[in-house]
Amino acid sequence: MTAQSPLGPDTAPARLFDLAQQLRVDAVRASTSAGSGHPTSSLSAADLMAVLMTRHLRYDWQAPDNPEADHLVFSKGHASPLLYAMFKAAGAVTDEELMTTYRRFGHRLQGHPTPELPWVDLATGSLGQGVACAVGIALAGRDLERRDFRVWVLCGDSETTEGSVWEALDKAGRHRLANFTVIIDVNRLGQSGPTELQWDTDAYARRVEAFGCRALVVDGHDLEAVDRALTTAADGSAPTVVIARTVKGQGVAEVADQEGWHGKSLPPDLARQAVAELGGERELRVRGPQPPHAGPTLKVDAPEVELPRFELGEQVATRVAFGRTLAALGARPEVVALDAEVGNSTHAEDFAKAHPSRYFQSYIAEQQMVATAVGMAVRGFRPYATTFAAFLTRAHDFIRMAAVSQITMALCGTHTGVEIGADGPSQMGLEDLAMMRAVRGSTVLYPADATSAAALTAAMADLPGISYLRATRGAYPVLYGPEERFPIGGSKTLRHGPDDRVTLIGAGVTLHECLAAADRLAEDGIPARVLDLYCVKPVDTETLVRAARETGALVVVEDHHPEGGLGEAVLSALAAADAHPAVTHLAATGLPGSGTTEELLHAAGLSRGRIADAARALAARRH
Secondary structure (H helix, E strand, O other): OOOOOOEOOOOOHHHHHHHHHHHHHHHHHHHHHHOOOOHHHHHHHHHHHHHHHHHHOOOOOOOOOOOOOOEEEEOOHHHHHHHHHHHHHOOOOOHHHHHHHOOOOOOOOOOOOOOOOOOOOOOOOOOOHHHHHHHHHHHHHHHHOOOOOOEEEEEEOHHHHOHHHHHHHHHHHHHOOOOEEEEEEEOOEOOOOEOOOOOOHHHHHHHHHHOOOEEEEEEOOOHHHHHHHHHHHOOOOOOEEEEEEOOOOOOOOOOOOOOOOOOOOOOHHHHHHHHHHOOOOOOOOEOOOOOOOOOOOOOOOOOOOOOOOOOOOOEEEHHHHHHHHHHHHOOOOOEEEEEOOOHHHHOOHHHHHHOHHHEEEOOOOHHHHHHHHHHHHHOOOEEEEEEEHHHHHHHHHHHHHHHHOOOOEEEEEEOEOHHHOOOOHHHOEOOHHHHHHOOOOOEEEOOOOHHHHHHHHHHHHHOOOEEEEEOOOOEEEOOOOOOOOOOOOOOEEEEOOOOOOEEEEEOOHHHHHHHHHHHHHHHOOOOEEEEEOOEEEOOOHHHHHHHHHHHOEEEEEOOOOOOOOHHHHHHHHHHHOOOOOEEEEEOOOOOOOOOOHHHHHHHOOOOHHHHHHHHHHHHHHHO
């Protein structure tokens, strides 16, 4: 068919129906051409999206960076054929691109949406995350930017069994995010059979309302009913969840409401039959409601930040230095802080006292805390999200997906390792270095004193990607003067001499134990070099190779499980550099219990005495 005038907010229902059918046709065509995809999941939501993009989504597809524009998040990321069909209808992609590049290597129309496309805010496909991240976008728009854009989310019914969806709705309800609308595509069928609630829309409504959001139940294939529901959702009175009863595979009799078709493209013969059944190919174009015009956001130079200063020898916990530095960084208007109800322990509350309007309490909801940070980063803010390191592991998938979304944010995990003492193993972050080192493009920092903690906390405000700072609970002596610099990828050599026979490598609490162990070794006539490996990723390979060459023996000490932490960072760097010194790796291998810091470090083999013993044995074998 020939192209017609673009569809807009006043489009008649008959043409809206045609648009919905076009979206279905193109979703079928694209997935069949690719040989894979999720066409039936796309068919169920086509009516919902046809109404949304034509009458309610205020968006200029030619200006995706307009800060006044609405946001559309496909939490149901596997319905990418529908999303890309929408992009085609908006004139953002061509039919050729849709048909020849979808799910193909080296192209931007990937199997699940990513920000490689300028109309996509964040990567989705790990179900339950889009709703949560959209809360962050909505909060940023309303409370930080003071803009009136709306955030629309398409959510699948299967993903509502993820607890993160309800964490998100709880926060939307608590904050009364009236600029936030979720559309649940209740099509009854999941990947391997019926969903938990199937078509019990009343049960969905009760749950939604219990979390403080408004629930609107509609027939998701009644275009006028959908329009009325979205109009109500946009009235600015409450966060809203539109619960739309739909049919998976709607419009194609062979697959409609049939099990066994999830994630399967239609074979070519059935696809041709489906296209005919849906009325054939169309070339409708959409120009929905437009956002207000906005010029580019003015960039301002970062203001001068006065970092806290600490006296040599002063006993200060790195978590305290982190909190004080974070409060100082609040002089930069793009910096925001997020807490998971432990701010009095992590010292994130220092920021709350200084900059309450940019401090966001997530309560005990670590996944939502990270998701909110992701949403705020989408809007250009610099989030710092902080909790105990052990509890950040709950949010690992959100952190992983943030890296896929190419998000920039800073994370801080406190109360790390056996060093925390009597609280016991449930509170001990012993896996966090491995977790964060494995995140694509991450920077992992582990300061040993207040001065380095302050410098590295400040550095994270300008680092790309995801950065992580590991902080200890206890107070330890300040080792560095206020003018000391801590470049990313560097290290510090605190003891060295021409006759060093062994190198002790630590970070955080173990650096202090290494220094004390070096004193004991000196009394025995064994000169030891001591390295502060404050940057765990990227690691200082040059200094490690020099130590390996000049001393021939390394003792790596970490208050962390042996897998994936400081020791493996060192060994990987040395292997890549073809350096092969003798190495002893001391790490927390057993299951710790309660006790004092000293007792627990000794029991784990990380105390100064145990380090000195390991170094003596290694030096003796070498000489």
